[in-house]
Amino acid sequence: KFCAAALMLSACGMVGAADARGDFVSAKKTHFSRKGQACYIVGANFWYGGYLGAASGVGERARLLKELDNMRALGINNLRVLAVSEKTDIKSAVSPASTAAPGQYDEELLVGLDFLMAEVAKRDMTVVLYLNNFWQWSGGMTQYLNWFEGTPALDPNVTKDFDGFLTSTAAFYRSAASQAEYRNVIARIVKRVNTVTGKPYSEDASIMAWQLANEPRPGTSQVTPKERALYVKWIDETAGYIHSLDKNHMVSSGSEGVVGSAQDAQLYLDAHRTSNIDYLTYHLWPKNWGWFDSKNPTGSWDGAIAKSRDYLNTHIELAKKLNKPIVLEEFGLDRDGPSFSIKATTKIRDRYYREVFDVIYQRASKGDPIAGFNFWAWGGAGRAANAEYWWKPGNDFVGDPPQEEQGLYSVFDSDVGSLLLIKEYADRLHSICRIPTTSA
């Protein structure tokens, strides 16, 4: 009876048919597999993809379709997207937010995510959806603490106290009330039925993975044993909760790697050993982490490259230890000058991208567990709206979220050299596993 009803509902488009099991990206030891083939992630960070998909308000569906076509044409087959944002008074945060208040969700933004997923599926692309943010630019964990612990929603751009932000925000993991609402939101998204396709998210193979948060950190590099244990437990139990709701998809943490694990490789290993985490993630930020000085590129280049190569290779070795695939899901560098202006060249950034791509391609060619990359971040047709390069509601979305200058790390559609470089390495990675670089 149930099958007949399901078939009938499916036939009239009320509930989309589940994708076949083999259509889902899965981790097979240290590599990803999809449709019976090993596959590599050639991806972009596209945090605002769901926002563009909204039917009105912030939505720009015509732009979204053009961005997706342009990315697909380059061989990009994966997008990393913000799935949930929290309404906040923080100035350098995006608005509107998908969670307007605890228990109040913005259906228009959630339909935007539905539309994005429907268009991604048409292009045989996949998406990693992150369900929270350690940083303030989408409200994130500090906003949960404001709602449930009464502490101020902190913006390190204002407080200028980065370590204070890290310690305060890590209180999220021990706030029972915050965790309860966070899980409500997780359940609402993971169990959602796409209003455009009629397909349950949990049965949609165009989702590659659910991700706990963007860059969740345990606190500062001086975390106590108690904070370490809490962080490890939070990753294990939250990932386990998602798997309890959805038997089809992988789950990842969104970690930056050792830098995001109190500079401690052992903590990174301990936090990702659980079978509830299907693959590893790491990020690479030479300027943010003080390795590269964009005001002194010549003097800081060699050190930055040496540290970057070491970071890349160290994490591929850690993936071998855990026998899991690993994705470099964020990396970037600013424009020549440095400048936020789209008119500035990107020679240094392109050179850096090539250095990163070379390590990834060489080690992937040898069968090492590097499963791909997502560069940070797709700016596409978006443009900074004012001379100060700060985002304000109503402005274009670009690759840089509102807490950073609009042009800092974005790859725009006019950055032809960067786009050709991405395509060159997309083709090379796809050639390793013979995935068609254009949708069949």
Ligand SMILES: O=C1NC[C@H](CO)[C@@H](O)[C@@H]1O
């Ligand atoms: O997740 C992130 N990592 C680094 C990006 C660039 O600084 C930043 O915009 C984002 O919060």
